[in-house]
Amino acid sequence: MSWCIKNLPAMQETGSIGTADGSSLVKLGNTTVICGIKAEFGAPPTDAPDKGYVVPNVDLSPLCSWRFRSGPPGEEAQVASQFIADVIENSQIIQKEDLCISSGKLAWVLYCDLICLNHDGNILDACTFALLAALKNVQLPEVTINEETALAEVNLKKKSYLNIRTHPVATSFAVFDDTLLIVDPTEEEEHLATGTLTVVMDEEGKLCCLHKPGGSGLTGAKLQDCMSRAVTRHKEVKKLMDEVFKSMKPK
Amino acid sequence: MAFLDFRGGSGRVQIVSKRRATCGRHSWSPRVGACVQRTHLVRKRALLGGSNKPRLHVGSGAMEGAMQTESKIRADSRTEPGPRGPGCSLRHFACEQNLLSRPDGSASFLQGDTSVLAGVYGPAEVKISKEIFNKATLEVILRPKTGLPGVAEKSRERLIRNTCEAVVLGALHPRTSITVVLQVVSDAGSLLACCLNAACMALVDAGVPMRALFCGVTCALDSDGTLMLDPTAKQEKPQRAEHCWEALRDDHHRGCPSGVEYCALEAPVGATWWDHEARAVLTFALDSVERKLLMSTTKGLYSDAELQQCLAAAQTASTHVFRFYRESLQRRYSKS
Numbered sequence: 001m002s003w004c005i006k007n008l009p010a011m012q013e014t015g016s017i018g019t020a021d022g023s024s025l026v027k028l029g030n031t032t033v034i035c036g037i038k039a040e041f042g043a044p045p046t047d048a049p050d051k052g053y054v055v056p057n058v059d060l061s062p063l064c065s066w067r068f069r070s071g072p073p074g075e076e077a078q079v080a081s082q083f084i085a086d087v088i089e090n091s092q093i094i095q096k097e098d099l100c101i102s103s104g105k106l107a108w109v110l111y112c113d114l115i116c117l118n119h120d121g122n123i124l125d126a127c128t129f130a131l132l133a134a135l136k137n138v139q140l141p142e143v144t145i146n147e148e149t150a151l152a153e154v155n156l157k158k159k160s161y162l163n164i165r166t167h168p169v170a171t172s173f174a175v176f177d178d179t180l181l182i183v184d185p186t187e188e189e190e191h192l193a194t195g196t197l198t199v200v201m202d203e204e205g206k207l208c209c210l211h212k213p214g215g216s217g218l219t220g221a222k223l224q225d226c227m228s229r230a231v232t233r234h235k236e237v238k239k240l241m242d243e244v245f246k247s248m249k250p251k
Numbered sequence: 252m253a254f255l256d257f258r259g260g261s262g263r264v265q266i267v268s269k270r271r272a273t274c275g276r277h278s279w280s281p282r283v284g285a286c287v288q289r290t291h292l293v294r295k296r297a298l299l300g301g302s303n304k305p306r307l308h309v310g311s312g313a314m315e316g317a318m319q320t321e322s323k324i325r326a327d328s329r330t331e332p333g334p335r336g337p338g339c340s341l342r343h344f345a346c347e348q349n350l351l352s353r354p355d356g357s358a359s360f361l362q363g364d365t366s367v368l369a370g371v372y373g374p375a376e377v378k379i380s381k382e383i384f385n386k387a388t389l390e391v392i393l394r395p396k397t398g399l400p401g402v403a404e405k406s407r408e409r410l411i412r413n414t415c416e417a418v419v420l421g422a423l424h425p426r427t428s429i430t431v432v433l434q435v436v437s438d439a440g441s442l443l444a445c446c447l448n449a450a451c452m453a454l455v456d457a458g459v460p461m462r463a464l465f466c467g468v469t470c471a472l473d474s475d476g477t478l479m480l481d482p483t484a485k486q487e488k489p490q491r492a493e494h495c496w497e498a499l500r501d502d503h504h505r506g507c508p509s510g511v512e513y514c515a516l517e518a519p520v521g522a523t524w525w526d527h528e529a530r531a532v533l534t535f536a537l538d539s540v541e542r543k544l545l546m547s548t549t550k551g552l553y554s555d556a557e558l559q560q561c562l563a564a565a566q567t568a569s570t571h572v573f574r575f576y577r578e579s580l581q582r583r584y585s586k587s
């Protein structure tokens with residue numbers, strides 16, 4: 001087995017969209033994904049009255065690649081949206097209870113829109129980074145329920161960041177005939193690969209998601225190698241993210 | 252005529268079925284807990300000149316169970332009745348092939364109470380926009396039991412499609428389409444694994460050339476790291492930490508003036524606090540040649556070591572599923 005590892009630089013900016021409550025722009029090589037988060041009020045679900053919602057949506061438009069047509073979301077966009085929803089659910093990145101304002105009556109709904117501006121492969125990794133960076137950037141105003149009128153009063157002057165509990169980082173691999181594994185594949189490599197694998201890991205080494213949608217088989221030993229690579233990748237990405245946030249904080 | 256011979260004492264149920272000119276019948280075997288459907292396609296068999304044995308094969312998933320190869324089809328029940336004990340064992344599974352007349356191949360796969368019906372059309376004509384010049388275009392359609400298919404179904408279709416693409420020899424049928432249609436009949440846990448098994452059996456029934464067979468196995472990990480293979484719907488549900496009964500009781504006792512021994516606070520009726528609910532559910536698809544991992548999808552948090560443990564358990568369980576496939580097909584094609 002031979003490895004081929006490419007470390008493509010990942011640049012990111014956060015807070016670039018003024019109208020959104022939280023935003024980020026991530027560039028993984030040529031793949032560019034922008035994430036905007038808008039917070040709105042909604043009624044909590046009846047079976048979980050003390051939880052809010054996080055609704056991700058990945059938009060792959062004809063802008064990013066010749067493969068996509070305009071109209072309802074195609075299969076790749078739906079699969080990516082489902083993947084992001086699973087990552088949010090499994091990794092417990094934010095406690096949904098934190099989004100509840102008044103149990104059973106009012107809760108925050110975070111609409112996360114991930115728009116791909118340039119698709120050069122490895123869309124899942126880029127979307128996960130963008131989502132994480134944007135969530136760290138989200139500032140929610142303080143809301144109090146007025147007892148007399150039973151209306152919500154929003155105090156825009158007092159905003160607080162979300163409590164991000166874990167930092168899930170995705171690492172994707174392209175598999176070629178069970179022998180060659182390429183980390184962070186470009187679109188050409190993905191197209192020629194016989195299989196792909198995405199591992200989402202958080203800082204304690206716990207796996208949130210092992211997404212291998214078919215393709216050529218992998219043995220347990222290969223999988224183990226992928227895990228160790230995912231651990232190193234997590235450290236690199238976390239370092240980059242901490243740098244960006246440190247440079248941004250005094251605002 | 253067909254009759255059901257029920258011996259209550261040892262808990263074994265024998266289903267002896269003979270040729271019947273009328274249509275199929277359902278029979279319920281309470282011990283096994285699976286609905287066993289017998290369909291007799293007598294007229295078709297007579298035309299083909301094949302044997303008149305029904306194509307139903309019922310398998311026991313128990314690690315220690317041995318398959319019966321007599322002409323009587325028997326549903327093996329466990330040595331002890333009731334829910335299966337802790338440790339690695341699969342639920343009962345059954346498979347029936349060639350039950351639909353329109354698709355080129357069809358199969359119904361039952362795992363415990365989960366049942367999926369699969370139909371395969373192909374190799375057939377393909378739309379120009381979807382055709383691939385050097386191999387077959389594979390399509391998978393998954394219909395849920397109720398409601399319209401949504402994003403979750405699309406995601407599962409992609410997983411099943413990519414798994415099938417890895418094993419089907421598409422290069423033998425370029426510019427054609429192979430469509431696999433899956434209908435969920437009942438969902439009692441491990442649905443994706445059951446869909447994969449049904450798809451594989453249907454592809455075999457249709458005669459689509461494949462380089463290997465594949466099977467789906469689901470593993471659940473509960474909070475103390477215990478592995479459960481082939482979990483039921485209740486075992487797959489994520490753990491609700493906030494409803495911990497012990498915490499409620501301790502809180503009450505702290506404030507209770509009469510002291511612990513006089514406290515009459517009872518557990519609510521119908522509580523499922525003590526059931527092992529999963530912290531993580533992992534579904535794997537393995538191929539039959541080298542038990543390599545073809546597909547994996549997971550829910551929940553788990554560690555690397557637990558992943559390897561689940562994968563090893565799934566590989567062991569898959570040998571039983573593949574043995575069941577082999578015996579089922581041998582039974583079908585043997586001329587005794």
